[in-house]
Amino acid sequence: MKILLIEDDMIETMKFQRAISKLDAKHTLVEAKNGEEALNQLQSSNVMPDIILLDLNMPLMNGIEFLNELKSHETIKYLPTIILTTSENREDLLECYKIGIAGYILKPLKYEDYESKIKRVLEYWDNNELVKA
């Protein structure tokens, strides 16, 4: 699968890279440091991911702002977007589901837990029929 990870924190990106490197299934990772960068990448259309993993708290354009932009776009709005965040704020959760997301994953404290969670999420999406342009 081609995964677009939108995450501003370097170590979080490293965590994700390390987690998928251990998986049997091979995934391609595209990174964006914030929502703006991600939108630019999506619109240049060289990179069309299968799924998007989106952090919420980011500088410049945060996750919810990005989500709104994405959903107002004619074609890329179909991309399944899964939130990957530390925010337990119920308001955020409700808002995201309202706009339209494919999942809301809380980052656990322990790295081992994180790894197993990511593994299961990716396995699930691997089993799905994807939109793919």
Added chain:
Amino acid sequence: MPEKDIKLLERALERQKKARLMAEKILEEKSKELYDTAEHLKQVNARLMRLVDGDAKETDDAFINIVDPYVVMDLHMNVIKTNQSAKEFLGFDYTKEAMNLSNLVHPDFFQYTIESMQVLLQVGKLKNYTAKIYTKDKVEKFVQINASLIYDKNGKPCAAQGIIRDITREMEIEDLVAKQRKKMDSERLKYSSIIANMNLGLVEVDLENRIQMANQSFCTMSGFDEEELLNKSFLDVMKVKNKDLVEAKSNQRLEGVSDSYTVEVENKEGKTRYWLISGAPTYDHDNKVKGSVGIHLDLTDQKELEFQKEALLVQLEESNKGLQEYAHIVSHDLKSPLRSISALATWMYEDYKDKLDETGQQNLKMMQDKIASMDKLISGILEYSTAKSSALAQTEVDLNEVIQEIKNTIYIPDHVALKIPKALPTIVADFTKMRQLFQNIMSNAVAHIEREKGLVEVRCEEDEKYLKFTIADNGVGIPEKYHKKIFEIFQSVGSNERSTGIGLSIVKKIVDRYQGKVWIDSEVGVGTQFHFTINKKLVNINQFAT
């Protein structure tokens, strides 16, 4: 002289003749009447004279039909004769005792009585003599007497007769009316001074809404002099924001409706004032609406306070929301680096465990533990800061279910049993808050039991106002000096390194929100009883097995 004129004159003469005949006839009739009257009077007089002379029988016949008291006296006011009515009224019988009428007269009327007697003697008649007298029983009466003289055969006055009218009641009524009038006058005076000096603006308008009267307070309130207001419409003088409302209310007055409403006006200085106007229609003598009267209360100060309060509430709500958001952001920003550190420490262990000695590996583990307790602390602070500000949900909460859920969530050591001796009630409350409340107490209770067989019980009692819950354990107990302290934030009294000291302060906050109290009974080595109450009014109990 022309024939025609002669005829006219003859006709006129004829008419005059007829008129004269008519006049003579009328004259004749009148003189006959006069004669008859004189005859009648002569007869009456004769009868009276016989009466004066002592012929009692006939007079009784003559006056028996007079309902009013009737008295005959000599010229020195000695009673000669009375009818039955007078006997009853004056209370004495002339046949049994002598009586001089002057003895009955109230002293205030002596002089007046003497003068009246003189008038009677000179004129022969006395009309509407009015005086206060005493009856024989010393009862005060007001009487009005019409009297005339009686003459003897030689035409000399020998006695007087009079008809008495008891006007005591009339006088009393008159007196009462006078007093009432006086009272009303003083009352009117009193009210007019109240109206002039009261802090309420009073305005009277006519049917065309022209001001007929405005008191001093209204002038002060509006900034206008009375001259500037009189005979003008309120709406023409003052700038009123809700003009339509005032007009509608004025029309309602004409239909007899009275009520109150608030208007926003500009006074003479151009300052905005808020007035509460209570208006009522006024009526003329025929009960027709003649206008209305309005009492004006200046509400500006209260209104301004109200606006301030509203603004403050909005501000408070915003800052509350802001605080919550802030708490979430802080918690996120604190937790994120913790996750990074935790990941790095994990990798350090994974990647370099061959190169680390046992101490190094141990230190990395301790680092993870510290990270975990820090994470817990942050969650706790977030919970604490939202315990008070977030809105309370209102759903039906079966507390037995809550306990069951907690049982499945928290770690309960194998040697500890959790029991609910009697089913708990279902209440209307915030499920999450209720779970926090019970969980924070229960996780404390189950964690501090060193006995072989631990027991934690959740019980509920009910009185008129409160539900009282008790979570009892047979654990190590809490020394008395900590009984208050444990509910303060960051005060962990246990030896457990993982406890953050936030859990019970959240308990207190939640109990506060349900208007209850929380306290403990505890004896070291015996056990602890956590008690808390919640106000029944706030949780709408609909079923409770007692």
